[in-house]
Amino acid sequence: MTTLELIAAALLCLGTFFCLVGGIGLHRMPDFYTRTHAASITDTMGAGLVLVGLMFLCDGQHWTVPVKLGMVLVFVLLTSPTSGHALVKAAAAEGVRWVTGTPPDSSPDAEGSKEEV
């Protein structure tokens, strides 16, 4: 392996690690809002590192390949926090429970009925 490939391999492995961590966090986190945190790790660190790692493998490819990778990276980095933001707003408006309590505008006694909204 060349140096470039070594760097790429390291970045790819690190990115995959973050993906898996986020996936596990999606199950370990107690409520929706914290799960958003886990999911966004896979979208930013995971996807970002993997895509940057792939850029290091572009040696000898057509010049559009790294450009397209960069476009994917920019789009992922733009869209995923935005959709996460929209989701959290919608969830807060719906009154999805927090783990430490309830949002200010939802009824505190609806403990069971919050499941399976």
Place this chain on the structure above:
Amino acid sequence: MSGLSVEAVLTAVMIGVMGTMFLALARAALGPTVFDRILAANMFGTKTVLLIAVAGFYTSRPEWLDLAIVYALVNFAGTIAVAKYCRFGNLAHDGQRRASR
């Protein structure tokens, strides 16, 4: 660094990404709220982008990146529509006029 090839690393990445997809699918199946499912579906979309990008390099067909761009863009539209439907119950609303729906 004998025995460690780029192909092996790419295979490992694909398997790791697919493991994440399984985890996201489990979260989408378990819920409990509908927002968890949307979150998992959105994450699944990003993982598909990664999978296709890596698969393109694995099979040395990098023109598949067009596909990854489509995913990255279209997945956003889907997620936003879903979040909007969740919040307003329809897709026609412009989010400003009516305060409490």
Place this chain on the structure above:
Amino acid sequence: MPIELILFLLLFATAVVIARLKDLFAAAMLTGIFSLVSAGLFTLMDAVDVAFTEAAVGAGISTILMLGTLSMTARNEDQQPFRWLPLLVVLITGAVLIIGTLDMPAYGDFQAPAHQHELYAGFIETTREEIEHIPNIVTVILASFRGYDTLGETTVIFTAAIGVFLLLGHRMKHEQEPAPDAQPDDPSEAGNES
């Protein structure tokens, strides 16, 4: 190939999850996941154009259109009583389909009839020579060799749009009076606050 095997497993798991869900809204979203996975599978099978279609249609538009349908109808599946006859029909159909697949060539088999047929060689080899300016054979075959076929497909889409116009459209006028039943209750509200 192990990676495709994992993707098939993922596809199967998604289908099972969709079938088990009662919430149609979540089911609509998981259909999006299903088409994402199948598009990944198509990509690995080297059918990039099909994957492209699957990605654009399945992940984006069809989810949105299904949401539109859901906003007009119900959100939860009706609980049907268990019935034997449909189960029997489904089981028999499934068994017949599985028996049918036994006759199919193995996955990725180079000796498969589709690869051995003379048309295959004809298309692949002569297309590049004849129309050298267009590298994507799929486009050439769809738009030129099978132009009639694609014209038919376009007409089908046209007909579908006309059908939707006739069924749902009232000339898409702004001045239409808002029908009282056209505005569904926010479905999540009932579950939330009861």
Place this chain on the structure above:
Amino acid sequence: MSDAPPSAKDRRPPMRMREKLILRVVSKALIPFILLFALYVQFHGDFGPGGGFQAGVIFAAGLVLYGVIFGLSSLEHVVPPRTVEIGVALGVLLYGGVGVACLVLGAGQEGVGNFLDYNVLGSHGGEGVNAHGQHLGILLVELGVGITVASSMLAIFYMFAERGRPEDDS
């Protein structure tokens, strides 16, 4: 932005413009890219993956995203329903028109024209396959497919969203 106080049943706070600011800014930045990418897929379909159908769907997805975020009436301002209705038919017409043009041109050049035989469209007609003519024919035909598909998807979205439209007075 409504100033009406929420009733007792509506516990959600009134939505302010600022809440959707991020969504609006990001989508304003993204939608041009989606539409541009759709055009890239449309006209690059002969070289890479893609073609009219995919491009039409992506184009419609971009417009639908605009409609979802900025409201159906804004989208109707951008793409009037009448335009969509015309577009649905226009694509098929373009496709069929290319076929008829091949018929007429072929009859003029060689005495016999075939429907959708693009060879006669080339600048230098003659025997065998005319790459230039094929290229032009495929481009036009794919454009027809793209127009029909995009308009149909948008029309279906209009129909569905119209039904769920809250009573507004735009």
